[in-house]
Amino acid sequence: MPQLRTKDAMSQQHSAAPARHSAVATVADRRDWWRDAVIYQVYPRSFADSNGDGMGDLEGVRSRLPYLRDLGVDAVWLSPFYASPQADAGYDVADYRAVDPMFGSLLDADALIRDAHAHGLRIIVDLVPNHSSDQHEWFKRALAEGPGSPLRERYHFRPGKGKNGQLPPNDWESIFGGPAWTRVTEPDGTPGEWYLHLFAPEQPDFNWEHPAVGDEFRSILRFWLDMGVDGFRIDVAHGLVKAEGLPDLGSHDQLKLLGNDVMPFFDQDGVHAIYRQWRTILDEYAGERIFVAEAWTPTVERTANYVRPDELHQAFNFQYLATEWDAAELRGVIDRTLEAMRPVGAPATWVLSNHDVTRHATRFANPPGLGTQIRTAGDRELGLRRARAATLLMLALPGSAYVYQGEELGLPDVVDLPDEVRQDPAYFRGAGQDGFRDGCRVPIPWTREGSSYGFGSGGSWLPQPAGWAELSVEAQTGVAGSTLELYRAALRARRAHPDLGAGDAVEWLRSPEGVLAFRRGGFVCVANTTGESVTTPAYGRVLLTSEEIAETGGEAKVPADTTVWWTTAD
Incomplete structure (x- = not known):
């Protein structure tokens, strides 16, 4: 089991925490x-x-x-x-x-x-x-103090099922595979209670x-x-x-x-x-x-x-x-x-x-x-x-x-x-x-x-x-x-365009099968998820494309697996 490394520097102690200060003292104040x-x-x-x-x-x-x-x-x-x-x-x-x-x-x-x-x-x-x-001080003390320790109540310790408690308390499985329970060896050396860990055994769940x-x-x-x-x-x-x-x-x-x-x-x-x-x-x-x-x-x-x-x-x-x-x-x-x-x-x-x-x-x-x-x-x-x-x-x-x-x-x-x-x-x-x-x-x-x-x-x-x-x-x-x-370029455009960013709706536009097209104010996004080029209206001035497109006569040829941003506000 991995061991917690020791801390040699005084700066690691809790007392070294700096005094409280404003989290946004030098960050732009934007609601x-x-x-x-x-x-x-x-x-x-x-x-x-x-x-x-x-x-x-x-x-x-x-x-x-x-x-x-x-x-x-x-x-x-x-x-x-x-x-x-x-x-x-x-x-x-x-x-x-x-x-x-x-x-x-x-x-x-x-x-x-x-x-x-x-x-x-x-x-x-x-x-x-x-x-x-499992190296947290609470858990280490819970193990050391044995059954009945108040510290065990801060986790999920349970007796096992079966004649000798040899089976897990329930059938839950760990996200990482295997049982979600591990049996501990008590301070007197005997097999004892089980504790819950939905992830690794080294990660006991809090109660x-x-x-x-x-x-x-x-x-x-x-x-x-x-x-x-x-x-x-x-x-x-x-x-x-x-x-x-x-x-x-x-x-x-x-x-x-x-x-x-x-x-x-x-x-x-x-x-x-x-x-x-x-x-x-x-x-x-x-x-x-x-x-x-x-x-x-x-x-x-x-x-x-x-x-x-x-x-x-x-x-x-x-x-x-x-x-x-x-x-x-x-x-x-x-x-x-x-x-x-x-x-x-x-x-x-x-x-x-x-x-x-x-x-x-x-x-x-x-x-x-x-x-x-x-x-x-x-x-x-x-x-x-x-x-x-x-x-x-x-x-x-x-x-x-x-x-x-x-x-x-x-x-x-x-x-x-x-x-x-x-x-x-x-x-x-x-x-x-x-x-x-x-x-x-x-x-x-x-x-x-x-x-x-x-x-x-x-x-x-x-x-x-x-x-x-x-x-x-x-x-x-x-x-x-x-x-x-x-x-x-995308993050610059997102900050600069008034219709990108916050909001709660899109206006879907008619588009060929396999293509997403939507409008947000003076902004239009078209995403071609197909493996072939498609032809769509040219919705305005191109802001950005993930791949090169061709525009002629008010139409745009959007290549396979390509997204285009247009602005219509100009």
Whole structure:
């Protein structure tokens, strides 16, 4: 079992937290900024390495803030950097108020937040409230004190079934595969109680029925708000509350465990009382701080429950992320999303990739129906072409959009990583998720040369493909038609055009089969999802295209897998 690294620097102690300051003292004061924000996800261990140890860190992120500013995003979401044994890449937190030494210190976090604000960028941090690390002080004491310990009530400890308690308390399975229960060895050396972990055994689930858990997380929220963060992305936001009595699940499809079906451990109505309490805390702070929910639910209508006016601000749109490159399917999920969000007054959010799924440049390179975790490279040219078109479609929709680091470079998944370098815990469990998330987590390339293409001076914790030199920031900067320059141009146009960004509706236009066309005021977007060129009206002046088009006599020939932006306001 991984061990929590020791902290040698005094700057790592909680007392080193800087004094409270305004989170937006140097960020442009724009009301409702989050309704049309483009938020860039940084996976810290794979973004930039400042000290040459092969692992990205907070100082590395800080050094690249000018790049993110110039890219044109509004905010940066940081995946976990807390003190952790790293059994699940930091989503197993041992201390929510400390920075893991592999990423730096609290002083580094403070400097990053301050510099981001100076560059006009907001900072959103990951919060992991469903479970802790098994190295968290509460859990270690719960084990050491044995059955009956008050600390065990803060988790889900239960006696086992069977004559000698040798069977798990119920039939729940881990998202990572295998039973969701692990039996402990008691202080006297005998087999004892079982504890619940919906993910890895190193990630015991909190019992949110216990008041101490709620008290602790309200304190954690204030700690980071006082540090100056602008919001929180809530990991497994749908999982905190379990059905009373922890009833058996019965027969089910393992693939539905992520929340695509009704489950006794996900999307229970009790989670909403927690978030209403949290919202009152957030609203005490100036600067429009926000909550973003990672909530896997059976329907987009259930997702909308998380973003009612007195709860969270945004929720990831996983139904959209999982949609194939197909006009009818895309239109259906767009309509359902806008219709579900409109009654609660929340913005829609759109996302194509993140640290848990195959990058969309690879997903779209493969035949439909393979899901969001894919093991083959597919047709690289086709995948990139569709990814570029899908990006312009996403950025044209009303609401907020999320960009995962490296997608602006057109990076594919690395599907041929050697088994010996893999670190995804789901890979070693042998069931459940495919365990191939490492492929989307390979450190991104910054330069054409160097041991890690500019990621750092000491190589990278996951090997980068040799062909990534020409996908680097250096290779694409200033190159007309490159994916990086397409993103930069799209984000500039999105900020400049009055009809892009916030809103809650699109006006669909008549279009050929396989083509999406919609109007938003003086803006028109056309996305051809077919494998053939199509002819559409030329709706005005071309703002941007994912591939070159031809216009003659008031018509436009839009190539296969291409999206076009027009402005009609000139």
